[in-house]
Amino acid sequence: MNKISDKKIERIITYRRVLLRLDKQLGKTHVFSHQLASSSGASSAQVRRDLMEIGYTGSPAHGYEIRGLLDSIGEFIDPDQKEGIALVGVGNLGRAIIDYFNGQSSKLEIVTVFDVNPDKIERVISGCRSYHVKDLKPVIIEKKIKTAVITVPSGSAQSVADELIEAGVKGILNYAPITLTVPHGIYVENRDMITTLEKVSYFAKNNTNK
């Protein structure tokens, strides 16, 4: 397989969200590249190149057929089978992420969660089986989980990440306000809300000449 850049994958995933909305909420059957571009922050030429790369071409008269394009994107992006994701740290944020995410993606689902609070373990929380963090490694290994979300406080985020990686996790979405140190070959997205909101507020004030 060719090497696909981070940005390109992000764009293709964004096209899918736009297409799903056009299909399910607005009842559209076709879309032109310039429409897909304006709703996803890309250029029309970029949309055409990206979709050509996944092997889909539109017609100049009607544009792209939405359902067919959704299938092609799914074949390109999605895992072959349903994939279970783990989440560590079942506080307000963790629980909101589970409720928000599950049901939105056809192939991915948060199925296993971990916490240190005895009231939150050996239960079913928002449809997920919960375990104590001390059992993290054996559970992740047994369930062959490759993707995890970290929503623990900053003080324990690095040690949780280390254990996840030792147990075979390859991709981490980190909401803790700390930058994780991980070995080569592990993919991390840091999505700390505090950093992000401080940045947005900074540019809200200093952006007027842009």
Next chain:
Amino acid sequence: MNKISDKKIERIITYRRVLLRLDKQLGKTHVFSHQLASSSGASSAQVRRDLMEIGYTGSPAHGYEIRGLLDSIGEFIDPDQKEGIALVGVGNLGRAIIDYFNGQSSKLEIVTVFDVNPDKIERVISGCRSYHVKDLKPVIIEKKIKTAVITVPSGSAQSVADELIEAGVKGILNYAPITLTVPHGIYVENRDMITTLEKVSYFAKNNTNK
């Protein structure tokens, strides 16, 4: 003021999170650039350049004095006075963001929230006064709010963004799974969790040769 890049601001805000942790949780007084670099995903040279730009230099023997550096970063990044932020859409995710964010930043606070559900308006939710979305424009104008968080469903995110911008908002943190179209001069960060988690899962599978 010189033009400061997006990435540089993000790094400086990240340094602050690392410094706060060293100060408050670990009781450290000094830090070397290489330590700050490894905890924030930057290079040592980059740390030194960034901090020189905000007018702070360390000593070769002791490194940077943490409290002084925190003050300098605060002067550089923070608004002069406390700044109130608005949040639109008080579902699970919106509420988790309020609870998570408030108290974490010295100058920024989510103070005003909007929803369409009658059970959620004209109340105090997680310490924030809540209003109906139909009153969004007058309330935002009166309170001179410049930064807002959007946590509404994708179908209403664009119209909410349009109203926020008409009322004077300059920076938007968008959690709805749609890319917002905004005029020149408005700063937007899209932080859709579905897109992000799909991307992390993709690279967890396809990242092994990286």
